[in-house]
Amino acid sequence: MFLVGLTGGIASGKSTVSSQLRELGCPIIDADVVARKVVEPHSPAYRLVVQHFGQEVLLENGEIDRQKLGHIIFSSPEKRRLLNSITHPEIHKAMLKQILLYFIRGYRFVVLDVPLLFETRRLTRFLNHTVVVYCDPATQLARLMHRDGLSQEEAEQRIAAQMPLNEKRGLASHVIENSGSREDTHRQVFKLHTKLEDSMEFLFVRAIVVAAVAGLGGLFLYTVRLLAS
Numbered sequence: 001m002f003l004v005g006l007t008g009g010i011a012s013g014k015s016t017v018s019s020q021l022r023e024l025g026c027p028i029i030d031a032d033v034v035a036r037k038v039v040e041p042h043s044p045a046y047r048l049v050v051q052h053f054g055q056e057v058l059l060e061n062g063e064i065d066r067q068k069l070g071h072i073i074f075s076s077p078e079k080r081r082l083l084n085s086i087t088h089p090e091i092h093k094a095m096l097k098q099i100l101l102y103f104i105r106g107y108r109f110v111v112l113d114v115p116l117l118f119e120t121r122r123l124t125r126f127l128n129h130t131v132v133v134y135c136d137p138a139t140q141l142a143r144l145m146h147r148d149g150l151s152q153e154e155a156e157q158r159i160a161a162q163m164p165l166n167e168k169r170g171l172a173s174h175v176i177e178n179s180g181s182r183e184d185t186h187r188q189v190f191k192l193h194t195k196l197e198d199s200m201e202f203l204f205v206r207a208i209v210v211a212a213v214a215g216l217g218g219l220f221l222y223t224v225r226l227l228a229s
Ligand SMILES: CC(C)(COP(=O)(O)OP(=O)(O)OC[C@H]1O[C@@H](n2cnc3c(N)ncnc32)[C@H](O)[C@@H]1O)[C@@H](O)C(=O)NCCC(=O)NCCS
Pocket: 009, 010, 011, 031, 032, 035, 065, 066, 067, 069, 070, 073, 080, 083, 084, 087, 088, 091, 114, 115, 116, 161, 162
């Protein structure tokens, strides 16, 4: 199995692309979904968030008020680093578990949808391909303001909390240009999907795993024989 990292800027269209890939049959692990799970009430990360950010970031039902926490962390780099240091190790652990499950089930590749892929750089060394969903700055700003009901200032603050999208584009092995229509994006996604489906890289990783297991088995048998003689 090989791993494909899907990233971009806030509201550049990652979810749009990942749902198009899912429709084509790709397994997707969405870091935003995992990030929501790891702070569910009474989990270790939830307790740390409450300890550091206080009861005022909780809703009446005890869940985290994501809107309030978002306002706090997007207006303070220090608070953002603090939240990242609490959530990111848990997010990476949970994603690793999901990757292993897909591996056991025999999938050829898995797509990891991770907004902060190039900012944290924790996962990049394990990836065979990186895909950046790009759109021009004016479109990104307009889509973000419209989707999340933010003022221009708030939206610009959120965009500035991430590595510039242009820079991410330069780091990617594939770029999906999403400034145009959804249909235009879908055509590019279809081409990318065909490329991934045709790739034989999964055989290479499978061969390494088989060789490692066979090597360990051989070593085990050799040790047993040595001890028995
Ligand atoms: C701040 C929180 C509570 C806001 O929740 P909300 O439901 O409003 O937004 P959601 O989680 O869907 O994120 C929307 C987008 O915001 C951007 N974003 C989220 N967290 C961060 C961050 N720490 N730094 C920069 N951008 C971020 C991403 O582009 C993401 O796709 C939430 O995003 C969070 O817990 N963030 C910390 C965990 C994290 O880094 N998540 C990103 C996946 S690794």
